[in-house]
Structure formats: structure tokens, C-alpha cells
Amino acid sequence: MNQKLVDAIADMDEESALQITKDALAVGTEPLAILSDCSAAMEIVGARFEKGQYFIPELILAGEIMKGISALVKPLLTGGEMQDTRQRPKVVLGTVKGDIHDIGKDIVGFMLDVGGFSVTDLGVDVPIEVFVEKIRSVQPTVVALSGFLTLSYTSMKETVDAITAAGLRANVKIMIGGGTVDQQVCEYAGADAFGKDAMAAVALARQWTSGGK
Numbered sequence: 006m007n008q009k010l011v012d013a014i015a016d017m018d019e020e021s022a023l024q025i026t027k028d029a030l031a032v033g034t035e036p037l038a039i040l041s042d043c044s045a046a047m048e049i050v051g052a053r054f055e056k057g058q059y060f061i062p063e064l065i066l067a068g069e070i071m072k073g074i075s076a077l078v079k080p081l082l083t084g085g086e087m088q089d090t091r092q093r094p095k096v097v098l099g100t101v102k103g104d105i106h107d108i109g110k111d112i113v114g115f116m117l118d119v120g121g122f123s124v125t126d127l128g129v130d131v132p133i134e135v136f137v138e139k140i141r142s143v144q145p146t147v148v149a150l151s152g153f154l155t156l157s158y159t160s161m162k163e164t165v166d167a168i169t170a171a172g173l174r175a176n177v178k179i180m181i182g183g184g185t186v187d188q189q190v191c192e193y194a195g196a197d198a199f200g201k202d203a204m205a206a207v208a209l210a211r212q213w214t215s216g217g218k
């Protein structure tokens with residue numbers, strides 16, 4: 006772990022966090038190791054928020070720092086031979102209704118993209134009917150639902166129920182993830198699997214399709 010990077014993010018020092026990331030990438034640090042440091046730092050930010058040491062502005066700033074770091078890391082992950090996008094297995098991804106957290110979702114999205122999938126990202130606070138409409142039009146093999154709030158568990162369940170009611174459940178595999186989502190939430194929501202991080206999302210998508218890289 007790069008403790009300096011973790012501390013810079015956790016202490017809201019955006020300039021240092023970006024500089025440390027640039028320096029680390031320049032000396033060949035694994036981009037995934039940087040993302041893992043980011044997750045560790047966000048844990049600290051979340052804990053400080055819970056203790057009342059940080060407030061919403063800090064959460065927003067932490068989100069901005071994460072996005073800045075992601076932008077530096079992403080080009081290094083997308084290098085290499087890419088498949089023709091038309092042949093890629095399709096994934097429809099979004100943060101469920103009522104939830105606007107998108108940092109984890111975006112990481113999942115770009116890891117799937119790099120992993121050889123064609124990702125349709127519906128954004129955040131995605132209404133249930135939008136998931137249903139997009140599954141109908143895009144015809145993905147995989148649906149990925151992200152959520153970081155406890156109330157998102159209900160949105161996940163309602164989204165899966167609506168997909169079933171629309172007669173589309175048999176056509177898709179559904180994975181969920183984000184925050185405290187676990188196997189229990191997966192069973193409650195009626196999804197097929199939960200993934201703890203973006204690597205798990207890629208592994209599941211590969212398992213469910215013969216595609217990917």
C-alpha cells in the first residue's frame with residue numbers, strides 16, 4: 006500500500022494525491038494497486054464522516070479526488086488490443102434508484118470495458134423502468150446494479166422484480182455490488198451474484214459469457 010497516497014486522499018489534499026498518483030504511475034506502479042489504495046482511503050473518509058469529523062463537502066471533495074485519480078489511471082488500463090465493440094458481450098450498468106454514488110460504478114464500468122465487454126452505463130439514480138427499457142433495447146447478457154446506501158437494497162429488489170415482470174429475467178444474469186452489499190442482499194434482491202469489487206464484476210461477467218478478453 007502507498008500510505009502517502011492513502012493519507013493524501015483521506016486528508017483531502019487533492020494536489021498531492023494527484024501528484025503522488027502521477028509519480029507512482031511514472032515508476033510503473035500497477036494501476037490496480039492505485040485503485041486499491043483509493044478504496045482504502047475512501048474507507049477512512051467514510052469512517053470520519055460517520056464519526057462527525059467530516060461532512061458532505063468532504064464526501065464531495067473525496068469523490069472529485071477519486072475521479073481525478075481514475076482519469077489518470079484509466080488510459081493505462083485501456084491499453085492493448087481491443088476487440089471490435091460489436092462482438093463484445095453486452096452489459097447494462099447503473100446505480101439504482103435513489104442512489105447517486107457513482108465512483109464505484111464507474112470503476113466497475115471501465116474495468117468491464119477494459120475486460121472486453123460493451124458497457125451501456127445508465128448513470129445514477131436510474132429509474133426502474135429505464136433499466137427495463139434498456140434491457141429490452143440493448144439486449145445485454147449481463148445487468149450490473151450498483152448501490153451504496155441501505156435504501157438501495159430495496160431499489161435493487163424492485164429493479165429485479167420489474168425485470169422479471171417484464172418477462173426479461175431469463176435473458177439476463179444480474180450482479181449487484183457497492184458499499185455493504187453482500188450475499189444476503191443478493192438473495193433478498195433476487196440477483197444472481199454479488200461482487201465485492203470491480204475485479205469480481207469482470208470475473209462474473211466472464212463466467213456468464215463466453216466472451217471478454
Ligand code: B12
Pocket residue numbers: 043044047048049050051052054055061064065067068103104105106107108109110112113149150151152153154155156180181182183184185199200201202203204205206
Ligand atoms: C464519496 C461518498 C459520497 C459522495 C459520492 C460522490 C460520487 N460521485 O459518487 C456524495 C457526497 C455525493 C455522497 C452522498 C451521500 N452519502 Co455517501 N459516501 C461516500 C463514501 C465516502 C465513499 C463511497 C465511494 O465512492 N467509495 C469508493 C469506491 C471505489 O468504493 P468501493 O466500495 O471500493 O467500490 C467497489 C465496490 O463497491 C464494487 N462495486 C460497486 N458497484 C458495483 C456494482 C457491481 C455490479 C459489482 C459486482 C461491484 C460493484 O466495485 C467498486 C470498485 O472496485 C462512502 C463511505 C464508504 N466507505 O463507502 C459514503 C457512504 C456510502 N455515504 C453515505 C451516506 C449516508 C450518504 C448520504 C445519504 C449523505 C447525506 N446525508 O446526504 C448521501 C446520499 C446521496 C444519495 N442519494 O445517494 C453512507 C451510507 C450509509 C448507508 N448504509 O446507507 C456511507 C457508507 C458513509 C457512512 N459511513 O455513513 N456520498
